[in-house]
Amino acid sequence: MADEKKIGVYLCSDCGIGEALDIEELEKVASSEFRVPVCKTHPFLCSRDGVQVIKDDINNGDVNKIVIAACSPRVNSDVFDFDPLKNVVERVNLREQVVWTQPSDEASRESTQMMAADYLRMGITRAEKAELPDPKIADVNRTVLVVGGGVTGLTAALEASQAGYKTVLVEKAEELGGWAKKMYRVFPTKPPFAELEQPTVSSKIDAAQNDKNITIHTRATISSIEGGPGEYKVTIDRSGTAEAFDAGSIVLATGWKPYDAGKLGHLGYGKHKNVVTNLEMEELVKNGNGKVLRPSDGKPVKNVVFMQCAGQRDEDHVPYCSTVCCNVSLKQAKYVRESDPDAGAFIIYKDMRTMGLYENFYKSAQDDEGVFLAKGEILDIEEAPDGSLYVEVDNLLLGRKMNIQADMVVLATGMVSSMVPDEKGVNNLTSEYIGNIVKKETEDGEIEALEPESLILNLKYRQGPEMPHLKWGFPDSHFICFPYETRRTGIYSAGAVRHPMDAVQSTADATGAALKAIQCLELTAEGRAVHPRTWDRTYPEIRFESCTQCRRCTVECPFGAYNEKADGTPLEFPSRCRRCGVCMGACPQRVISFKDYSVDMISSVLKSIEVPDEGTFILGFVCENDAYPAFDMMGLNRMNLNPNIRLIPLRCLGGLNLVWIADALSKGIDGILLLGCKYGDDYQCHYIKGSQMANERLEKVQETLDRLMLEAERVEQVQIAINEWEKLPGIIEEFTKKIDDIGENPYKGF
CATH class of the missing domain: 3.50.50.60 (FAD/NAD(P)-binding domain)
Known part of the structure; x- marks a missing residue:
């Protein structure tokens, strides 16, 4: 492949790109700086004619690495689909993240042009470094x-x-x-x-x-x-x-x-013979062919008390709501009423939760004069000699205590995985x-x-x-x-x-x-990833001769894609891999890479950026799943973006390799923002713990900064969801002010 690199750059001038940018200057970046053999501009690149221009060059053997400088890679992916097994396609986002985020006045034109030129350099560099995937086509077992x-x-x-x-x-x-x-x-x-x-x-x-x-x-x-x-x-x-x-x-x-009711002795289970669980109630009714008979002596019941959340929503037992139990008690209350029209069912609840259309089911029980519903809690249960139960209830709706004589008490014990x-x-x-x-x-x-x-x-x-x-x-x-x-x-x-x-x-x-x-x-x-990069045909490749058996990849992979030998050498299972690149970021030896995504590629991309000699300049490593589309949303809504920031999308922020931090700071970039998904108990990371792992690695960034004699505040991670795009200008402005206060990177200009 190395001897057959034929890069073609295709610039689109539609959607305001041609009006905001000097297209001829961008052509010079491709043809003069990178000596790209094919560089063409089209007024409407995603049209049938525009796509045909690219197809003709492919069919003529002129290009096999296509750099499309136009709209976001998140749109028109089907239009710019040129056989990924034969061609590398790299998208440069000039529309959403450059032209649509910058003012159209003449004073801003130079900084806008600099942004576009940098992104074109970055895109061409990625294309140069990328290789065609080598998919592992397999005759899989389809059972x-x-x-x-x-x-x-x-x-x-x-x-x-x-x-x-x-x-x-x-x-x-x-x-x-x-x-x-x-x-x-x-x-x-x-x-x-x-x-x-x-x-x-x-x-x-x-x-x-x-x-x-x-x-x-x-x-x-x-x-x-x-x-x-x-x-x-x-x-x-x-x-x-x-x-x-x-x-x-x-x-x-x-x-x-079911939750172990033996742990609910305080509610009378195991102590009183007519206190049963909702599952035992179901068994009684089924065995009785619809009749509700008391378990202690087989007598028909007249009054049954149903206690909701028995041990549920309780940190000492089941901390969550099982969602189904309210409906179960309403159903079993109907059993009681159908078994004997003169019988009564009392449902004591914390909250009645009947989801969706089951609200109609709840209403039908409310309309039954023999079903009594009370918000409250059971304070005590005592058993009479004949097996009857005296239930003391704190009725929160009425604000007073009440006593019910019942033949049975049914506990809604909840569901455990x-x-x-x-x-x-x-x-x-x-x-x-x-x-x-x-x-x-x-x-x-x-x-x-x-x-x-x-x-x-x-x-x-x-x-x-x-x-x-x-x-x-x-x-x-x-x-x-x-x-x-x-x-x-x-x-x-x-x-x-x-x-x-x-x-x-x-x-x-x-x-x-x-x-x-x-x-x-x-x-x-087909050799493709399952989720979420379903188009991806690449796999992690390991230079085993340089592997130190540190076990970082086998331990940190969010999906358990690696097993390992006794000495710690990773054993790959390609079909388990989600192509997130977390292992690539975890590897201290930098021996893991993908055909179109590697430590060397991203290092080369950031080195292709032209850092100005003056002014605060920021680099952003952004997650492709939330942060990157959030920046697109900014553009769609024509919100202004600081022109002195450059964004490098990562498959996952968990794939961040610390060498990129050192490379960026050594180049003179003043500050680095890591923009990833939300992590913690309510995480939104597509790769489970990628964003969290990036945050944990930040602790080691201090070592790099100390070695370079730079301030720790120059690197910061921010959690951002796709729907929080309106926050981005403020986040960048606040970080820029912080870097302004610290001062310019002393490595700038070297």
Whole structure:
């Protein structure tokens, strides 16, 4: 490729670019400074005629590296698509981030021209350094593994099958159906959303069992999962017998389990025989064929008290709301009323939460004269000799205490992700819990190894055998924008294992996860990234001869894309990689790179900038997912941008290599802004922890600045979301003033 570099620069003069800039001077930058053999200007480059100019040069063999200086790379990507396997395409943003952010008066023309010239230099440099991708086209295994045979798993398997994909469904219980099969009735799914309906899970079970594309293993658990998307090696244990098969992607649909009511003795559970959980209530009604009978003596009930949030929204038990329990109690109150029209149901709640159209369901219960709803909390429960219960309630609406004589009390105990180990409990998890550490000892009593105890998936990953969790045990993902995506590429969580939801929601969730699992298979087969850079065909390449086995890449990859040898040398699994470049930024030896993204490339790009001898000059490293489009939004809204800032987009701020900081400051740049996504518990980083990692690396920047004898304040990180574009001018102005106070970089001019 090095001997065949044929760069063509194509300048567009439309959208105000020609009026604001001296196009001939930009042509000189390309032809004189870089000696680009092909440099052309077109008045409407994204038109059919404009695109044809580029195509003709490609077809004639004149260019294979195309630099398009026009609009943002976030628009017209389909128009400027020139076979990425044969041509390098680099976009230079002259419209949104230069012309549209600068005043049109004559006094500003020189600084605007300098901005445009620098961005053109940067774009040509990137094109020079970029190489064509070498995609790993593969004949992947197109089987979808579904773990869990409840309503979510069954739906995922059926949806994948209907799309033409083989599915293997693994369920640890003897029967399919999960909790849905234990329900007497289910919530309404049709207008007016007031009447209970018969469960439909049996029809799903029948459909799955009769589907030739679906292989079902019950009484089975996962012993191990090795490999990555398109090439998983799965071993299961069926009653002590090991079976192995291949799979291409995985849907995690292991559902939920009830919170341990044994921890709710203060609410009478385990102490009073007629205090039951909502699940036990469901079982009683189903066994009674619709009749609500007291568990202690089988007598029909006349009054039932339902206590909402039993242990929920309580830091000592379940800190969150399970979202479903209010509807469950409303449903079971209907059981009581249908069982005996003279019976009464009392629902004591903190807040009634009936999402969406279930509000109509709530209203139907309100309209029932035998259903009594009170905002409050249960203060005490006492049991009479005959098993009746005396319930003292603090009624917050009436502002007084009240007493109810009940035959039963039903506790809404809430939902816990199946990923939470029983011995841990939902309250005792770290935000990235991946299993207990189990000590294995030799016969001599010495520790032989430390191995994480498996829970469900038994992944053979360097970063642990299970999914990284949020603090309450739900699989971690980019919850806001990409709910099915987890931190393990090719594994998609769905249903109540992901967050509390009912069967209707789980059905929709399973459909989405199945489609993502299919998308993963097809993109992997083409050698493309799964998310979010779905066009990307590059992979990290490692110069192993210079690797020092520091383990930074294997530890810091947000997606566990690397395993490692015993000595710490990374083992690559290309199909797990999201192409974020975090490993590239983490590597102190700078031995990791991509065909079109490398430490050397970005260093060369920033060195191509012409830093003026006077005036405060700022460099911005910006995340391509939030910060970069936020700058585009500034341009679209014609907000002014300081002309003395240059932006270098990064795939993720977590890919920031500290050598770029040193290079920029050594060149004389006065200050450096790192603009990345929001991090923390409510992170918005597309690559999970990229922005947070960049912030952690900033602590090491001080060493670089001390070595250069520069002030630490010259480098600053700012969290910015795409919808906060209006803040950008103020952020840059404030930082510029800070640098003005510090003074110019003493390296300027050298």
